Amino acid sequence: MIDPEETLEQQVARQSKIIDALIRRANREHGVGGSVYSLFQSAIALQGEVWEKTRDLEQALDTLGRASNKLKIAEYAWQQTEQNLAEALEAMEGGFALFSESELEVFNDQFKTLVPDLEEEITNGLELDTYFELLQSSASVVSVAKTGRKTDTTGDNRSFSLDRPSVLELRGDRWFQITRKSASANRTVLLSTEITRIVRQNRLEKNRLIDEQSFFLQAAFDHMTQGVCTFSEEGTLLITNERFRELLNLPLFLVQKGTAIRQILEFARKQRLLVGLETGDDFDEILHELRSRGSIDTMVRHVNGNILNIRVHGLPDKGYIMNVLDITAETHSKETLEQMVQERTRELTAVNERLRRQNEEQAIIDEQLRQAKAEAEEAVSSKTKFFAAASHDLLQPINAAKLLISTLGEGTQDTPFEDTVSRLGRSFDSIESLLHALLDISRLDSVGSELSISSFCIGDLLSSVRDDYARLAREKGIDLSIVPCRQWVQSDRRYLLRSLQNLVVNAIQYTETGRILAGCRRKHGLLVLEVIDTGIGISPEDQTRIFSEFTRVSEKSSDYGMGLGLSIVERACRRLGHPLSVSSTVGKGSRFSITLPFGQVPDELPVGLAEEQDTHAEAMDLIVLIIEDNEDVLFATAQKVESWGGSVLTASSTAQAVEQVREIGMAPDIILADYQLTGSDNGVEAIKAIRRQTSSRVPAIIITASPPGELEEASRKQAFTVLSKPVKLSSLRSLMDWKTHQPKIVCFGT
Incomplete structure (x- = not known):
């Protein structure tokens, strides 16, 4: 009975009518009965219904009031937002326009006044395409250029880009950038930003750079040895240097900027400055020849006698550049140069002939050297092979003699022959030592000899040296101390043992009293094998020559060998790559050091001789x-x-x-x-x-x-x-x- 779409006043009026009708109906029904109690009872029931309807009406009115308040608040907020948006649009530095369904809906004053003669046309409902057409036909618009391509400022280019900003030039040297943005599927925003200051600044910067380039170009021209002059497409002088005026002998007024080349040619023709250049030809014909050929290159003689080379080349801007070069000296000396070239050619021919003969002689010498080298290598190889082959025959009798002397020594103990046998044994020891030294030098000098590098315990070498030379040290009254070492090193076992033996023998040889110490110590991740003695010492000047063959520090100890021991040590260490050093003080002793790399310790250690048995052990039953x-x-x-x-x-x-x-x-x-x-x-x-x-x-x-x-x-x-x-x-x-x-x-x- 009540339409919710009706206004609140209409709903209240309708409810009042309904209540009145209900009351009249109730009065009629209860009046017929004539009973007061019935009327009272009907009135009470009717009053209850009225109260109920009134309560519903009050609730509806309350709900309607709250909705009305919310509507007023929303309307006020909308008005505030609209006002803020309007203020924001007006506060923008550039123009703003919103097109909805391609029709102008919202814009600010800057957009409206952007183009003065279009101000009256900027109204709500203006079509976007119509606005662009108005811009293109406006008398205030000078040109429109799309960013990213060359700008045409002639006024012909007035098309607007849909995918990138366009630059709009207005009269009065004002510049704006118009940017088109899509706000939604059916809304488009146009933003106009004034870029006049940026354009003017860029123009000033461009002019400044042009001026600087012109200054640099002029400075370069002024320092050139040849005359240079550039002309525009119309034939007017742009840039020249003083050398151009000097070579052509032109007056100052003809080398000023803007002077036509026709004037220069006419002056040269009248004064007859150039011989060989058709200065009477029409300039247009010369220009046509230049453009058809691309360049003109001619040689003329000046009235002062100089010979000039004139070259004219076209430029990318359709202008051209003229170079004038003085070639008088080159021309006058041409014949002289030709004679010099001929003489030089003859000299070079003679030199080449001498070089050819020298090369032939050098080739013969090289062949002789090659043969000599081959013979020397063959001699060294033969020597090495000889020593290798003869070593067995040489060592056989020495081995037999030592065995016999050892047996003889056991049988002559406590007899008058004991000292003789002992001296005989030492003599054979010297022979053996010298023979081994010669064999070692031969092997170390041989290019083809190979080293046998392996990892082994250096303690074996120290023990062997102790057993071999302890008796010799005791005979001289020297204490030979060998410090045991269980480190493994990587080297050639044979040559390292020979080096250690030679160092110990050398220490015994040059130590009269005191002690000799041999052992190892760690240093910077390496193992240093050292032999230290309290002998006579070595002077600084002798510390470099002691490693040469047949060198002895003192002649007092000449009975101990030929001076080959340290030479073998130096050669062996050099071949093995082990640094060898010596430090010594005269009268106090010497220290020889060999630096060795650590070796790889095997997982299963081989069984070896840690200590040799005494030669006087119990009799063997073998x-x-x-x-x-x-x-x-x-x-x-x-x-x-x-x-x-x-x-x-x-x-x-x-x-x-x-x-x-x-x-x-x-x-x-x-x-x-x-x-x-x-x-x-x-x-x-x-x-x-x-x-x-x-x-x-x-x-x-x-x-x-x-x-x-x-x-x-x-x-x-x-x-x-x-x-x-x-x-x-x-x-x-x-x-x-x-x-x-x-x-x-x-x-x-x-």
Whole structure:
């Protein structure tokens, strides 16, 4: 009965009518009954309904009042927002316009007054395309340019870009940038920003740069040795230098900016300044020739006698540049230059001929040098091969003599011959030392000799040196102290041992009293092997020459050798890459140091001899098979082994050795075999044959004069030990005991 869409007043009026109608109806119904109580009862019921309707009406009025308040608040907020937006638009520095459905809806005064003659046309409802058309036809608009492409300021380019800003030039040198933005699918925003100050500033900066470039260009022109002049497309002078006026001998008024080239040509024609240039030709014809050919290059003679080279080239702006160069000196000296060239050519030909002959002579000399070098290398190689081949024959008698002297020494103890035998032994020791020195120098000087680099415990070398030279030190009354070391190093074991031996022997040689100390210490991640003595010392001037061959610091000790020991040490350390140093004080002693890299300690340490056995140990109870093709060495070795208590079987070849073993019907306890036997026979084959015959891995020692590296692989595969000749008896006895008893004594690395 009540329409919610009606206004509040209409709803209240309608409810009042409904209430009145209900009251009249109730009165009619209760009047018919005529009962007062019925009327009262009907009035009470009607009053309850009226109260209920009144309550609903009050609630509706309250709801309507709250809605009305909210509507007023929203309307006020809208008005405030609209006012703020209007104020913000007016406060903007540029123009703003909002087009909805391509019709102008909102804009500010700056947008309206942007183009003065369009101010009356800027109204709500203006079409966007119509606005652009008005801009393009406006008399106040000079030009429209799209950013990102060349601006055409002639007024012809008036199209607006839809995807990038356009620059609008107005009369009075005013500039605006118009930017088009899409606010939504059907709303477009136009922003106009005045950029007059930026454009004017850029123009000033551009003019400044042009002026600077003109200044630099003029300065460059003024310092050029040739005359330069540039002309515009119309033929007026733009830039020139003083050299241009001097070469052409022109008056000052003709080299001012703006002077026409016609005037210059006319002046030259009248004054007859140039001979060879058709100055009477029309300028247009000259210009046509220049444009068709691209350049003009001619040589003329000036009235003052100078010869000028004139070149005219076109420029990108359709102007042209003229270069004038004085070539008088070059022209006058042309004939002279030609003569000089001919003379120089003849000289060069003669020099080339001399060089050719010298090259031929040099080629002959080079060939002779090559042959001499080849002969020298062949001589060195032959020397090395000779020493290698002769080493066995040279060491054989020394080895036999030392064995015999050792046996003889045991038999002459406490007899008048004891001192003689001792001196004889020392003499052979000197022979052995000298022979080893010569062999070492030969191997170190040989280019083809190879080093055998491996990791080993340096304690073995220190122990060997202690046992070999302790007796010699005791005889001189010197205390030789060897500090044990369990470090592993990486080097050539043989050459490092020889170097250490030579340093110790050198210390014993030049120390009269006191002590010699040999040991190792860590330094900067390396191991330094040092030999320190309290000897006579070495002067600073002698510390560099002591490593040369046949050099001795003092002649008092000449009985100890030929001065080759330190030379061998220096050569070996140089080949091995081990730094060698010496420090010494005269009268106090010397310190020699060899710096070594640490070696890799194997997971399973090999069993070695930490301490050699005493040569006077108890008698050995062994069957020893000695294989040696030299009768003297065989006899001396057998006699020495028998003096130790061993039972000896002797053979000169593999066949005899196998026959000896077959006769006794059992395997020997150990084999001592020379490596080089008669013919192609050798000790390695003999060891293999004995082991096959006895079906057992008999312990074996190869005694050889060859470099130990040659047998390294074979010794590892066949499990035999290599001893170098001459054999040290203490080493031989200790090694035989160890090979037969296999004591588990190892040298640990730390």
